[in-house]
Amino acid sequence: MARVIILGTSGAVCDAQHDYTHFLLLGEEDGPVLVDAGSNPLEKIKRLGIDDLALQDIILTHFHSDHVAGVPNMLMHMWQMGRKQPIHFYGIPHCIDRVEGTMDMYGWEYWPNFFPVSFTRTGMSDDTLLFENHDFLIRSFPVVHFIPTIGMRITNKHNGKVLAYSCDTEPCPNALKIGKDADIFLHEAGGPPPGHSTARMAGEAATQSGAKQLRLIHYQVWNQDPETLVAEAAQTYAGPITLCRDFDEFEF
Numbered sequence: 001m002a003r004v005i006i007l008g009t010s011g012a013v014c015d016a017q018h019d020y021t022h023f024l025l026l027g028e029e030d031g032p033v034l035v036d037a038g039s040n041p042l043e044k045i046k047r048l049g050i051d052d053l054a055l056q057d058i059i060l061t062h063f064h065s066d067h068v069a070g071v072p073n074m075l076m077h078m079w080q081m082g083r084k085q086p087i088h089f090y091g092i093p094h095c096i097d098r099v100e101g102t103m104d105m106y107g108w109e110y111w112p113n114f115f116p117v118s119f120t121r122t123g124m125s126d127d128t129l130l131f132e133n134h135d136f137l138i139r140s141f142p143v144v145h146f147i148p149t150i151g152m153r154i155t156n157k158h159n160g161k162v163l164a165y166s167c168d169t170e171p172c173p174n175a176l177k178i179g180k181d182a183d184i185f186l187h188e189a190g191g192p193p194p195g196h197s198t199a200r201m202a203g204e205a206a207t208q209s210g211a212k213q214l215r216l217i218h219y220q221v222w223n224q225d226p227e228t229l230v231a232e233a234a235q236t237y238a239g240p241i242t243l244c245r246d247f248d249e250f251e252f
Contacts, residue, residue: 001251002027002156007044009244011190012066013222020066021218027135034058037070060091061167062149063098086116090131093121094148141178143169146195151178161252171201179209188218189229199229203237217244
């Protein structure tokens with residue numbers, strides 16, 4: 001079975017118990033796939049007993065600091081530790097162009113003996129092939145955030161099960177396409193629009209899309225109690241609801 005490990009659950013204002021939202025996909029054949037890097041995830045990967053040298057593929061959903069600001073520190077960390085294996089980034093041009101520009105600003109061309117890094121830019125059309133390896137087929141859909149942003153349908157190629165990820169979005173038709181009949185709908189609950197969705201709206205999306213299970217992520221934690229979000233989502237969704245927590249692990 002494929003596994004998901006939640007490395008962070010917070011929205012843009014994190015605290016000591018909740019890092020920015022990002023997660024790992026672990027398959028049966030290929031190495032782990034990292035989705036976003038709002039902070040440097042390598043210490044967490046090490047804590048989980050996963051060799052960071054196995055990490056070769058990173059998906060970036062959009063260019064907001066709570067999703068990409070960890071990239072420079074992560075790459076510098078890998079370089080300082082003597083990494084030679086290549087790293088591949090995948091995302092839409094609006095994000096990837098700016099990540100490359102950030103690395104240029106840091107002068108990474110002057111970092112001697114730097115390992116190979118490649119960037120794959122994908123389109124903003126519905127149902128675009130974003131990434132594929134032996135374990136996962138990942139298709140992306142543009143969603144409605146403050147800047148160009150993609151959500152994803154992640155299919156486990158070994159059993160056909162689907163993990164849907166809304167990413168940061170207000171309610172929109174593509175969020176329902178992402179979640180359609182998904183085994184697990186990982187949906188943000190960052191707050192009211194514009195650009196985000198409440199837990200109640202996440203429940204509505206799970207109901208309308210026919211998702212079998214709802215997991216809430218990317219929620220507010222600063223001076224707020226996120227535990228109430230489950231009850232809020234239950235007002236509009238009758239299926240199983242889980243509030244994601246940092247280091248949660250589940251299969252699909």
